[in-house]
Amino acid sequence: MSLSDVELAHVATELSSSLLGASVARVRQLGELTFLLTTRDHDLLLCARPRVARVHLVPHQKPVESPPSPFALSLRKELRTGRLVAASATPGDRVLTLDFGSIRLIAELSTLPNLILVAPDDSIVAALHPTAGKRTLLAGQPYQPLLADPAAPAASWRGRDRFGPPPGTSSRIAAAYSVLEEELERTTLLRSLTTTVDRARTRTTRLIAALDADRARAEAAQLYRKYGDLLLAHLREVPRGASAVTLPDDFTDGAPLDIPLDPARAPRDNAARFYQLHKKMAGSLATIDQRLAQAHARAAHLDHLATKLAAPEVHDDLEALRALARTVETTLPAAPPRSAREQRDVRERAALPYHEFVSAAGDTILVGKGARQNDELTFRHARGNDLWLHAREVPGSHVIVRLGAGRAIVEATLLDAATLAAHYSQARTAPESGVDVSYTYRKHVRRAGRDAPGLVTMASAKTIRIRMDEERLARLLAQRPAARP
Numbered sequence: 001m002s003l004s005d006v007e008l009a010h011v012a013t014e015l016s017s018s019l020l021g022a023s024v025a026r027v028r029q030l031g032e033l034t035f036l037l038t039t040r041d042h043d044l045l046l047c048a049r050p051r052v053a054r055v056h057l058v059p060h061q062k063p064v065e066s067p068p069s070p071f072a073l074s075l076r077k078e079l080r081t082g083r084l085v086a087a088s089a090t091p092g093d094r095v096l097t098l099d100f101g102s103i104r105l106i107a108e109l110s111t112l113p114n115l116i117l118v119a120p121d122d123s124i125v126a127a128l129h130p131t132a133g134k135r136t137l138l139a140g141q142p143y144q145p146l147l148a149d150p151a152a153p154a155a156s157w158r159g160r161d162r163f164g165p166p167p168g169t170s171s172r173i174a175a176a177y178s179v180l181e182e183e184l185e186r187t188t189l190l191r192s193l194t195t196t197v198d199r200a201r202t203r204t205t206r207l208i209a210a211l212d213a214d215r216a217r218a219e220a221a222q223l224y225r226k227y228g229d230l231l232l233a234h235l236r237e238v239p240r241g242a243s244a245v246t247l248p249d250d251f252t253d254g255a256p257l258d259i260p261l262d263p264a265r266a267p268r269d270n271a272a273r274f275y276q277l278h279k280k281m282a283g284s285l286a287t288i289d290q291r292l293a294q295a296h297a298r299a300a301h302l303d304h305l306a307t308k309l310a311a312p313e314v315h316d317d318l319e320a321l322r323a324l325a326r327t328v329e330t331t332l333p334a335a336p337p338r339s340a341r342e343q344r345d346v347r348e349r350a351a352l353p354y355h356e357f358v359s360a361a362g363d364t365i366l367v368g369k370g371a372r373q374n375d376e377l378t379f380r381h382a383r384g385n386d387l388w389l390h391a392r393e394v395p396g397s398h399v400i401v402r403l404g405a406g407r408a409i410v411e412a413t414l415l416d417a418a419t420l421a422a423h424y425s426q427a428r429t430a431p432e433s434g435v436d437v438s439y440t441y442r443k444h445v446r447r448a449g450r451d452a453p454g455l456v457t458m459a460s461a462k463t464i465r466i467r468m469d470e471e472r473l474a475r476l477l478a479q480r481p482a483a484r485p
Contacts, residue, residue: 002053002109003173004160008089008096011056011173014166015087015098018042018057024079024100028065029072033128035115036063037079045174046107046115048128052180053113055096057170070475071115074126077471078103078117092158095146108146118143130362138362139412182318189321193328194309200332201302204295211292218288221281226251227259228274231267238267301331353377354400357420357479359413364402367420371454374398375447378456384443387414389421390456392436392463396425398454400442414439418466419473434465 003011022039030036030045036058037044043058068076082100089096094109103125104118112132117125127137135144163172230247231238238245241263249257261270305328314320353373354366366381368374378388378398387401387409399421401413422428422435440461448455 001051001157002094002113003055004157004162005089005092005094006159006161007163007169007173008055008094008109009091010161010163010165010169012087012089012096014057014169015044015084017166019044019084019087021083021085023081023083027068027072027076027079028063029068030063031066032069033113035072035075036061037075046105047177048107048109048113048115049184050111050113052177052184053107053109054173054177055107055109056173058174067478068474070478071126071128073471073475073478074117075105078125079105090145093146094157106143110146116143126360136362139360140410186315186318186321189318189325190309190315193305193321193324196328196332197302197305197309201299201306204299204302208292208295208299211288211295215285215288215292218281218285221278221285224274224278224281226257228271228278230257230259231271231274235267235271238270240266354381355480357416357476359401359410359416360475361410361412361416363410363413365413365417365420366400366402367424368397368399368454370397374454378442378445379447382442384441386442387417387439388442388445388458389417389437389439391421391425391427392438394425394427396421396427398456399424414464415466415469416472416476418464419469420476422466422468423473423477428468434467436463436465438463 019039019042022041024037024039026038028036028038031049033049034045034047037046038060043060044055045058046055047053079100082102084098085101086099087096088099096107096109098105098107102120104120106116106118108114108116112129114132114137115128116137117127119125122143124137124139124141124143126139130137137143163169163176226249230250231245233250234247237247238261242261243263244258244260246256246258248254261267262273265273305324308314308324314324353370353376354368357365357367359365366377368377374397377400382388382400383402385405385407386403389399389401390396397420399417401409401417403409418437418439421437425435427435438458438461440458444459444461446457448457
């Protein structure tokens with residue numbers, strides 16, 4: 001469970017005696033929801049992971065870092081020039097505020113833990129979770145603190161004190177939560193691996209059943225050849241237009257054999273059809289046998305993994321679970337979308353002519369994937385009052401910012417959109433002097449000609465010179481797996 005109000009007050013007291021006046025030398029990301037602020041004398045850990053959310057000092061360390069998220073980049077940008085001037089806990093609530101003078105870092109350790117950067121005018125600069133339950137915490141919006149429900153019963157965490165006052169509060173928190181972290185990772189990993197292996201076993205069982213049915217049909221191909229041979233041997237005895245015929249089985253004991261026929265075909269054509277079926281199905285037998293062998297080997301491997309996961313000694317061994325996770329990752333391919341809706345969503349995203357981004361202010365930005373896709377984005381998907389951007393006088397992607405009628409562009413969104421227009425153009429390697437980006441409303445953009453997709457003319461355009469901000473660009477590109485179209 002997250003730290004209580006009393007425990008956070010102890011942490012604030014400890015930070016006030018150890019970190020006041022300290023500046024943040026480095027921001028590290030240790031996981032999806034865990035960050036480490038490094039100062040000269042101490043490291044400060046902030047974790048917004050449910051059930052183990054906390055803030056406390058830790059000894060200097062060189063941990064394995066994760067790729068920085070957009071929020072980590074915001075932390076680096078906003079905290080690199082400030083010094084901690086105050087640390088305070090909100091009485092009766094699980095909220096810790098770190099005041100760096102020009103910016104405040106608020107840690108909300110409630111049911112939905114969050115980290116929020118707030119400017120001196122109480123406007124939000126960035127949030128780890130911009131959407132948290134019914135709250136929206138978008139950049140530029142005023143920060144509204146969490147309000148307790150006066151009708152709700154007293155929370156079980158209120159007033160709890162498991163770690164005692166300083167000195168040593170942080171070290172005791174770190175020791176206790178390292179055990180909780182391991183337990184949570186072990187439980188989560190075991191559940192995830194069990195689900196993955198069980199689903200793979202189900203798919204493999206279904207595949208083997210389908211291949212067995214295919215093999216049975218392929219083995220029946222020998223009967224089709226016999227049908228063809230008997231029809232050719234008894235052509236004069238086969239009436240035209242019959243749907244079936246009974247002939248003696250010349251290849252066994254001469255017993256009568258019923259042969260189904262296509263009434264629309266002549267007897268010789270029916271024989272030819274049986275030969276074609278024999279050739280097709282007999283030829284697939286080798287492929288089916290190969291796939292069956294692979295499926296049975298996969299089933300045996302999955303059974304082995306399931307047996308390991310069921311062993312009680314593995315449940316308490318985190319390293320063994322991690323090793324199994326690596327094995328599963330390397331030997332089991334990612335599962336395809338399971339539902340028709342998921343498959344349709346994947347196809348639709350791949351077919352869209354643009355990549356989609358969200359600006360720091362929460363606005364949608366669309367970037368064309370190529371010349372023809374630029375044309376489709378601008379003239380089929382964009383609306384007249386949307387903002388249109390393009391790197392000036394160089395080939396590049398069309399960029400669209402979704403705007404409603406009469407709505408002005410927010411500066412943060414304009415800078416984000418212009419940065420994308422510069423990046424997705426041949427000016428991306430431009431010198432530090434900057435890249436000129438033209439922008440106007442979509443209704444002022446016209447095709448230059450039908451034979452030149454992507455080429456346009458525009459009116460009432462303005463120009464902004466954009467200098468590539470690596471942190472801004474990294475925050476935007478982190479929203480999609482591939483950095484370039």
